Amino acid sequence: MQKNSIPTDRAELRRCVLQLFADRGEPLLLHEIARAFGVSSDSDEYELLRDVLLELTEEGVLVRTRRRRYALPGMETVFYRGRFVVEPSGASYVETGNPSMPRIIVRRRFAGTALHGDIVEVRLLPTPPRKPQRGEVVRIIERNEQPIAGTLESDGSFYFVVPDEEVYPFDFLVAAERLGQAKPGDKVLARFLRWTSPQHNPEAEIIEVLGRPGRALSEFESIYREFQLPRTYPPLAVTVAETAARTPRTVGEREDFRSWEIVTIDPPDAKDFDDALSLELLSNGNMRLGVHIADVSAFVPEGSPLDREALERGTSVYLVDGVVPMLPEILSNDACSLVPGKERFAYSVLMEFRPDGERVSYRITESTIISKRRFTYEEVDRILERGEGDHARLLGAIDMLAQTLRRRRFESGGIDFSTLELRFELDGNGEPQRAYMKGSTRATRLVEECMLAANRCVTEHVSVLS
Incomplete structure (x- = not known):
């Protein structure tokens, strides 16, 4: 249906409505039908459409389902396809990918022989109003082959x-x-x-x-x-990574921040340093916070075997004893990593804040940086507590801004998701020697607030571009 294509003739509108149901093959809500005809809810055409639907329902040409949808008789038995998911809690459902019915709850007794990860066909079951839609698996389309x-x-x-x-x-x-x-x-x-x-x-x-x-x-x-985690890379992807890592690079058109006081803060066992922080006090009394993210894209040619492998992996996977990196270690732990004392390419998010934490402006730019120091969270906590140590003034200033940003965030309705994290201490053979709980600290909160501020800028930036 085209926008504003609703017929003004009642008989023609009845025919078009029935054709819509025949084409869609599923029950529809009133607003979904109106959208198909390009009709807004505050228009006369909307009232005409509602009258025709009620008329067709009273005549038995259409039926009204328990979930307030209109349907052709017999259409109430609707089938959806999707992935059967079982949560560790035992709850199970089917993810359909259909916006009108994205998730269907399937209790174990209605799951048949479906296993977690299977692609299945599910039939809708009668469901009380305002309750999540329930269903029953009627067919296994494709088995999950994961071992x-x-x-x-x-x-x-x-x-x-x-x-x-x-x-x-x-x-x-x-x-x-x-x-x-x-x-x-x-x-x-x-x-x-x-x-x-x-x-x-x-x-x-x-x-x-x-x-x-x-x-x-x-x-x-x-x-x-x-979980079929890959531990090797295709030879062509490795060749592209090695070539990219060896290729000499110059500042070029990138902004040159190599002289800036920039540091990284990470866990003690981190191998790849993908973000760094800086702070500059401006002449107008404001502060310019810099969050510098490793520019991996500069080393991964678009459409190359390395790019395809990274797309296939999607992310790095972190385990207790190490990491399965998205990119070969020659890039993730070296050429792309913001190691101290080395020129590195980055995307820099530069944000100007007033002393009260209000952001005045921001800009995002390609840059070249040199990290001046690699800190662990524990080291930063000690420096903040004592007020002295390497880059103490920088860390103290970032911490004060982070506390201000955190306070403003909570005052505007922000939620504190801080939780205790179970960590393990391993020996040289990877055997656990000690388990302990790790909570948030001033250092972790400092980094969190800086990253949240940068993410907010990037989100706004992308939103404007789109």
Whole structure:
């Protein structure tokens, strides 16, 4: 339907409405029907459309569903396709990707033989008004092929894999001839085979023995394999990365901030330093906060094998014992990393603030910087507490601004999401020696507020551009 294309003739409008339902093949809300005709809710055409819908409903040509949608008779049984998702809590639903029905709740007894990650077809079930829509899985379209990590067990009669992930609320039976070299108690990787009935357990086969459970190497290996985390890069991607890292680079048209007092603040075990901070007191009494983000795009040619590999990975994955980087380490930990004393390319977000924390202006620019010092959070906390140490004046000034920004944010309705984080101390073999809780500190809050301020500027900037 085209905008403002609603027929003024009542009979013609009835025909167009019925054609709309035939084309869409699903129940529709009044405002969805109006939008299809390009009709606003405050117009005379909207009232005409409402009258025609009521007329068709009274005649039985259309029906009204429990969720206030109009539909052709028989259309109430609507099917959606989507990904079946199981939360660790046991809650399950189907993500459809359909804006009119993005999520359908599926209780376990209505899930059939669906497994987490499967692509399924789901039928809508009667649902009380103002309650999340419920549904029932009626068909498995495509099985999730991700391997299942767990521990092989036996009760004397049967072998079964107890999954590590709570998204599988049941064990997987393994026939004796499908054990391979696995023994009860082994950490294993299993492949799903079949599941014929919800009254029985699904079946699987062992495809790899990872070691004994509880050992760090076995547990880490199971994570890598289960989530198919890549540990190598395609040769062509590596070649592009090595070439980019070796290519000499000059300041060129970038703004030159190499003389600025710029520092990084990261956890003690950080390998890649992707953001840095600066602060300058201006002659008008304001402050210019700089958040400098490593410019990775300068090293990744668009459309190259390296670009495609980064797109496939999407992000770096951080584990207790290390990281699976999105880019080869020659870039992520070296050429792109804002290591101290080295010229590095960055995107700089420069924000001018009044003493009361009100932002006056901002600009975003490509830059070349040199970090003057790499700090850990603990080092910054000690300097802020004592008021002395390397770059103490800079850190103190940033901290004062961060506290002001934080106070303004809370006064305007901001939410404090600070939580305790469980951290582990590992020995040289990756075995945990100590577990402890890590909370927020002045240093972490300092960095958080600076990043929030920069993110807000970038969001506004992109919003204006779009």
